Amino acid sequence: MRSRLWGFAIPLVVATTCSVMLIEVVMHGQARGGAQPAGAQAAPAYRAPRTGDGKPNLSGIWQSMNEANWNIEAHSADFPRFLNMGAADAMPPGAGIVEGGPIPYLPAALQKRKENYDKRATREGDPEIRCYLPGVPRAMYQNMPFQIIQGTEFIAMAFQYAGALRTIYMKPTPGPADSWMGWSNGKWDGETLVIDTKDFNGLAWFDRVGNFASDKLHVVERITATGPDHLSYEATIEDPQTFSRPWKISFPLYRRKEANARLLEFKCVEFSEEVVYGHLRKVPLN
Amino acid sequence: MNCRCLASLGAMALAVGVAAGLMSPQPIAGQTQSAQPKAAATPAKPWTGKTPEGVPDLQGYWTNNSYTPLQRDANMTKEFFTKEELAADEKRRAAQQEEQTTPGTTGDVHYDFTQFALDRSQTRLTGNLRTSMITDPSNGRLPARVGADAGAAGPGARGGGGRGAGVPGAAVGAAGGGAAAGGGARGAAGGGAGRGAAGGGAAAAPAGGGGRGAGGGGGQYDSVQNIPIGSRCIWTASAAPIMMPPGYNPAYQIIQGPGVVMILIENQHETRVIPTDNRPHAPSSVKPWLGDSTGHWEGNTLVVETMNFNPRTLTGTFQGTSDQLKVTERFTRIDEDSFRYEFIVDDPKTWVQPWKGEMPFVKINGPVFEHACHEGNYGIANTLNAYRQEEKKAAEAAKAAQPGK
Numbered sequence: 107m108r109s110r111l112w113g114f115a116i117p118l119v120v121a122t123t124c125s126v127m128l129i130e131v132v133m134h135g136q137a138r139g140g141a142q143p144a145g146a147q148a149a150p151a152y153r154a155p156r157t158g159d160g161k162p163n164l165s166g167i168w169q170s171m172n173e174a175n176w177n178i179e180a181h182s183a184d185f186p187r188f189l190n191m192g193a194a195d196a197m198p199p200g201a202g203i204v205e206g207g208p209i210p211y212l213p214a215a216l217q218k219r220k221e222n223y224d225k226r227a228t229r230e231g232d233p234e235i236r237c238y239l240p241g242v243p244r245a246m247y248q249n250m251p252f253q254i255i256q257g258t259e260f261i262a263m264a265f266q267y268a269g270a271l272r273t274i275y276m277k278p279t280p281g282p283a284d285s286w287m288g289w290s291n292g293k294w295d296g297e298t299l300v301i302d303t304k305d306f307n308g309l310a311w312f313d314r315v316g317n318f319a320s321d322k323l324h325v326v327e328r329i330t331a332t333g334p335d336h337l338s339y340e341a342t343i344e345d346p347q348t349f350s351r352p353w354k355i356s357f358p359l360y361r362r363k364e365a366n367a368r369l370l371e372f373k374c375v376e377f378s379e380e381v382v383y384g385h386l387r388k389v390p391l392n
Numbered sequence: 393m394n395c396r397c398l399a400s401l402g403a404m405a406l407a408v409g410v411a412a413g414l415m416s417p418q419p420i421a422g423q424t425q426s427a428q429p430k431a432a433a434t435p436a437k438p439w440t441g442k443t444p445e446g447v448p449d450l451q452g453y454w455t456n457n458s459y460t461p462l463q464r465d466a467n468m469t470k471e472f473f474t475k476e477e478l479a480a481d482e483k484r485r486a487a488q489q490e491e492q493t494t495p496g497t498t499g500d501v502h503y504d505f506t507q508f509a510l511d512r513s514q515t516r517l518t519g520n521l522r523t524s525m526i527t528d529p530s531n532g533r534l535p536a537r538v539g540a541d542a543g544a545a546g547p548g549a550r551g552g553g554g555r556g557a558g559v560p561g562a563a564v565g566a567a568g569g570g571a572a573a574g575g576g577a578r579g580a581a582g583g584g585a586g587r588g589a590a591g592g593g594a595a596a597a598p599a600g601g602g603g604r605g606a607g608g609g610g611g612q613y614d615s616v617q618n619i620p621i622g623s624r625c626i627w628t629a630s631a632a633p634i635m636m637p638p639g640y641n642p643a644y645q646i647i648q649g650p651g652v653v654m655i656l657i658e659n660q661h662e663t664r665v666i667p668t669d670n671r672p673h674a675p676s677s678v679k680p681w682l683g684d685s686t687g688h689w690e691g692n693t694l695v696v697e698t699m700n701f702n703p704r705t706l707t708g709t710f711q712g713t714s715d716q717l718k719v720t721e722r723f724t725r726i727d728e729d730s731f732r733y734e735f736i737v738d739d740p741k742t743w744v745q746p747w748k749g750e751m752p753f754v755k756i757n758g759p760v761f762e763h764a765c766h767e768g769n770y771g772i773a774n775t776l777n778a779y780r781q782e783e784k785k786a787a788e789a790a791k792a793a794q795p796g797k
Contacts, residue, residue, distance in 0.1 A: 157444060157445070157649075157650055158443065158444025158445040158446065158650070159444035163650060165649050165650045165651065165652070236767075237766060238764075238766070238767045239762070239764055239767060253652070253665055254649070255647050255648070255649040255652050255654040255665065256649040256650065257443075257451060257647045257648055257649055258443075258444060259451070260451075260645075260647045261647075261649075262647045262649075262654050262656070262663075264654060264663050264665050269661065269662060269663050271656060271661065271663045273645070273647075273656070273759075273760070279759070282759065282761070283761065283762075285761075285762040285764070286762060286764055286767065287762055309767075366671065366672055366674065366675075367671075368667070368671065368674050369665050370674060370678060370680065371680035371681060371682065373626060373680075373681055375624060375625055375626050375766045376617075376621075376624070376626055378766075379616045379617065379624070382616075382773075383615070383616040383772060383773060383776060384616075386615075386616070386773060386776035386777055386780060387614065387615045387616075387776075388610065388611075388613075388614040388615065388779070388780065388783065389610070389614065389615075
């Protein structure tokens with residue numbers, strides 16, 4: 107293996123700088139579908155195929171590939187939440203999706219995050235353990251697929267986890283009530299779908315270690331196709347009750363490419379019931 | 393806020409064990425709608441609206457809210473009401489609902505139909521003139537069950553599509569639609585709860601798995617697993633399929649994208665994502681509660697085929713059907729204001745023939761609210777807790793009554 111690699115690398119090394127660059131340019135162009143001349147811009151734009159109404163077609167089944175659902179900040183591997191599950195529930199390490207350092211919590215909020223952490227594996231803890239709706243942005247990086255159903259007036263995001271759903275109103279509409287998933291208005295900014303979400307109920311968490319926001323949370327997401335099978339996702343998180351300044355998260359989304367890829371059903375209520383109601387059994391388990 | 397209230401209220405309602413027929417509450421979306429009945433008659437000119445992708449456009453906010461029973465009442469001989477007869481029938485059934493709580497009782501406090509609009513008559517009704525949803529067999533009733541003698545499948549055994557299954561907490565009204573689905577469905581669900589399946593007749597017989605007594609048997613309120621799945625926000629007949637009118641929150645939204653149709657069901661916030669791009673069914677060992685659906689277009693009609701239902705859906709909720717159950721739904725837009733929803737239910741292990749039915753869906757105003765049913769399900773915890781307190785009190789009383797005390 108090693109020798110084959112070297113065999114390939116050496117000719118490249120001895121080639122002129124110019125030809126190396128040429129090779130890179132060609133490869134780059136191929137990877138992006140060859141639509142854009144490479145090198146002109148720092149990040150040459152990809153033009154997504156269009157829907158019938160002429161908008162970038164973001165339809166499909168997508169999934170993140172990161173460890174943010176465990177902890178959105180950079181983190182080392184750590185002990186399992188449920189010790190009897192051993193390594194299977196141990197936290198995998200992750201480089202994080204938060205841009206530019208730690209989340210800028212206000213002091214009281216930082217204290218609450220610590221409290222969340224301490225109770226995370228209990229009935230009062232992580233809403234995910236209870237099969238509660240994931241909220242935004244968490245729904246976007248849970249370790250399960252979601253599907254974009256792209257209409258003109260409405261774009262839906264259907265999540266496998268808990269059958270959660272976001273309805274994005276492409277004609278701005280005021281939210282009538284607070285909710286777990288918030289109220290989303292969307293618009294197109296060229297190649298980018300921009301979603302403005304607020305009217306949260308403040309009960310959702312961002313991850314399994316207790317990062318959170320209040321009902322003043324305001325999320326602005328930008329979703330852009332960067333290739334046939336990749337979306338770039340970035341979001342600005344703002345909540346003056348919880349954070350000292352707005353901050354950003356970003357990560358890629360990957361298309362589920364299996365020929366029989368489907369959004370399957372993860373109705374998790376019954377899986378959560380012992381955690382939620384087990385203490386009210388007539389005869390305790392065990 | 394409204395929405396959360398209703399969510400928890402609904403769940404509480406179900407858990408506390410009011411008869412299923414009571415669970416006919418109402419949709420929030422419906423509050424802004426007129427209650428004008430409108431018959432979905434076929435217009436002279438067929439609907440031609442298309443999506444940007446060039447397929448028939450079914451998008452919008454819809455309801456199937458009606459009092460129409462799945463099976464024709466035993467004493468009903470007509471296939472269709474006149475408009476006047478329908479109005480009278482709706483009035484009668486609305487009054488029947490109102491009668492089911494006694495003024496001054498706890499039930500009345502929780503189910504004051506006028507207070508929370510928990511009443512089908514307070515939202516837009518579809519104006520369906522049919523006297524039953526079932527169109528085939530032509531008598532408007534379910535066909536005979538395989539292996540049952542003729543009598544077992546008769547009107548008596550099937551419970552007449554009405555109420556009175558007599559299962560407390562029949563909870564399942566949950567099934568909201570369960571109310572419309574007839575005594576059979578409701579009885580079956582009650583059976584799953586570990587109660588005597590009093591109301592279901594033949595349909596209830598195989599019902600044992602409905603509640604999945606992971607609690608290891610015992611009374612309905614010994615553990616959450618003994619409570620019917622509707623009360624636990626796991627399953628609703630408004631999504632099934634077939635999509636039956638729920639007792640409350642009968643709001644639907646259809647959104648279409650390239651190669652896919654999505655149906656959002658407000659009741660228990662169910663989402664059906666139906667691929668129409670010739671994607672194959674998931675492997676048959678994958679058994680969703682709502683079954684596995686794929687769709688295709690036949691002219692102006694969306695045809696959705698659903699199979700591989702979760703065994704607990706089959707035994708616990710849907711008429712006690714088998715693993716051979718296949719449901720075919722046909723959505724045909726009639727005009728701006730309505731589409732026709734037809735269904736064929738085929739299960740050769742359960743019925744001697746497939747059966748068919750139909751109902752209209754009519755437009756309502758949005759939006760569809762987030763019905764966070766499980767998240768707001770205080771009723772289950774409160775009910776279980778109350779039972780534990782009562783048991784504790786009873787145990788203390790028994791101890792105090794012991795001789796020598």
